[in-house]
Amino acid sequence: MWWQWVLFLAMGAMIVASFLTPAPQQQIGESSRIFYYHIPQAWLAVVAFATSMIYSIRYLRTRQLHLDDRGAIANALGLLFAILATVTGAIFAKVTWGTYWNWDPRQTSIFVLLLIYGAYFSLRGAVADEERRAAMSAVYSIFAFPPAVFLIFVFPRLTPSLHPSDTVLDENLKFSMTTDVASILFGSLVLFTVLYIWIFNLAARVYKLEAVRREDE
């Protein structure tokens, strides 16, 4: 279990560094530190939804229920990270734009993502039979993925947005990442991804044990 300790120490160091180094964006100031957390959250939401789609395809090919469990876990984690990204985004919006919510294209797209994957869990709740639930939710997860990809990657770039990826990071505003900022952000992305994989594996084990217990009863 050595690597969990490494992760623990590295995350601690990353968090300390994210608060002690100069703020990443001088015009916005101290509040721009949220960007070390907001970006990994959004990234992991995308990773999780993609993971779920891959497990859904594998489930439909092989019909092994543990693959469906994993698809559901990935979507639950994706939903969690999407909610975190929405909340951190809204806080940052309050500081920089003056309101928590103004239906900026980014906010619209993440809100629709929350609806899609919330609907996924409504569907799971509405089908009692285990195998049917697995097949139906796998189909929905795959079917909803192209619209989700469009919402994440295409839609925010079609409409003018105030989101920092379009404004603050724009070269015209002369914001380029310093080495310090880039390395903390990169470290944060890697560490949060490792954390995600850990949570994912833990949850998969819990599901597996529950399945074993159900068989024993």
Added chain:
Amino acid sequence: MPANSAGLVAKTFAVYAKDIRIEFRNRYATSVVLMFAVTTLAMISFSVGQASLDPQLLAALFWIALFFSAMAGLSAVFVREEESGTALTLRLKADPTAVFLGKLLFNFTLLALVTIVLTPLFFVMTDASTGQIWAFILVLLLGVIGLCSATTLIGAIIARAAFRGALFSVLSFPILIILLLMLVTATTRALAEQPIGEMLMELQGLVAYAVVMLTGSLLLFRFVWRE
């Protein structure tokens, strides 16, 4: 796909003809969807009153009325099979692709009928100017195709689940929001009499949306149907 393409067309039309015939016996889906559309439209017109609306608001109201009408009836074609207990026979007898395409055609017919009734009523009730009429009709056609291509598979999914009515909208709307946005933008431009070149991006988007959703549905339908 085992059937050759000529066989598939014939089978698709067999499923389609069967559904049309069943629909003619009680006209359940048609009457519900039509009444729903007219009621929604009346509610909109009534609550808007005499206020004159700009093209964007008109386009939004029009599509919301049509989307909700679609939500009221497009799942009927699958739910009916489950409720009357005929799904199993159809599953044994027919090729899944033909079943899907037949149901898709049925939904298209139903929604096209609703659109044909709703659109003139909408212009009469809101006193809107028709703008670029051909561009408007093109957008309508693409919208109806997009709506059907995305919701037919969802209809098949919810037919196998509990809480069907509510679940159909919950599952469909998030997927349809992109379509709604493109349709409202394109319709606004048509109503505001902007040249058709202005809405080229939306038209391409609408076609791409329908193609992606249809491909996805065709690939995934057999997993829903055979389950």
